[in-house]
Amino acid sequence: MGTQFYIHADTEVAQVILEYPHFILFLEHFNINTPLQSKTVAEICQQYKISEALFIAIGNLYLHHEVADSTAITVGDLPTIIQFLNNTHRYYLDDIYPKIERAIQEIQQLNDSKEIALLERFFKLYFDEVREHLNYELEVAHPYIEQLYQTASDAEIAPNMMTYSVSDYVEHHDDIEEKLDDLMNLLVKYLPYQKDFHIRRSLFLNLVELDYDLKIHSKIEEQILIPLAQNVEQTIKRKQ
């Protein structure tokens, strides 16, 4: 990749993955599941009907960039963004969290210290919290934003769903990263080892993968989804 660290329309997608392995998760969230060959961002976007601006904005977040360039993202991208986030949720709930849960159970079988028993309880409570948060987004916040989009793009639908608002979403958007951080700290710094040495490595790497994706997930919500949805909301309210 040389010194080219930003994704552009003509960047070769496979090369990005080889340079930044976390990027593979990004493609998964977009349901991109065919061999990439030497296709460029533009070609992949065309094949999967994703707007280039959106692909590039989120893609660069996955390459460690702090701020998404959301200037060229439009209201028309809202359904894709929601789809992307829903896929992310599925990855959390059906894939990575259960993996972490299993790893902790395996550790428990190899390490009978009281601390590990506590860790398992800690994780259970934490996972409950996460589930509650993600289900809220899946069942309340995202459908609301989809409805906003429908209302904005179809003049015949009456804008009558104003009992909820994006600002409720912002308030409910609490932080599930803190406890994940704690989990990593406890694991690395404090919890005693017994025969669980190897499995702890794989648990830790799963936590790293999750942590990486969660941080970007919040950035997508804060920097792209919420401002966009707030714009649509404002426009509809003015029409009322």
Place this chain on the structure above:
Amino acid sequence: MKPDTSILILESSSILYEGLVQLLQPAQHARKIKQVFSFQELEFGLDLHEESVVFINPHSVQYSPKEFQQLRSKYLKISLIAFCYMYVDPKVLSQFDAVITIQDSQEMINHTVSQVIQSKKGDQASQNLLLSDREIEVLQLLAQGYTNKQIADHLNISVHTVNTHRKNISQKTGIKSVSGLTIYAVTNNYVTIDQITLAH
């Protein structure tokens, strides 16, 4: 500052480099000041002197964010100072320990450098410190499910002081949530397992 500490300046312009050296030299922050031209050369210097102060033109960070991140994660003992001569995105600047600009006076620059070196020492010291007796008391009550208000009443201190203790505990242990701290407390035998509640 240890005598073998060095200052590395990632700046390709000789005028700017020499100018900065002129202003820094009399203050004797370090024995050695060196100009480097790339992140690679910088890393090479840091491998030799871990506790360095590094000046970087933040524009080079915008073009090499990955190298910069790597620098941060690989060399924990370095102090990074942004050396600015034009507008830089605050997001980029927030990743540095301090910022100097070409408008700064010699006094200001040297003050900034001393401050950064001092605070780095402070960071390292506090991480190595064990919890104070008072912090342990707060942690024990926290692990037993006391609220901040209850802890304040119990120890006869203000809620504000309880919060300060909690902040320090989290800074020293790296753990923020009450349930995480509870596990920490058990691990260190500050509480027994049947004293605790884990429902936060």
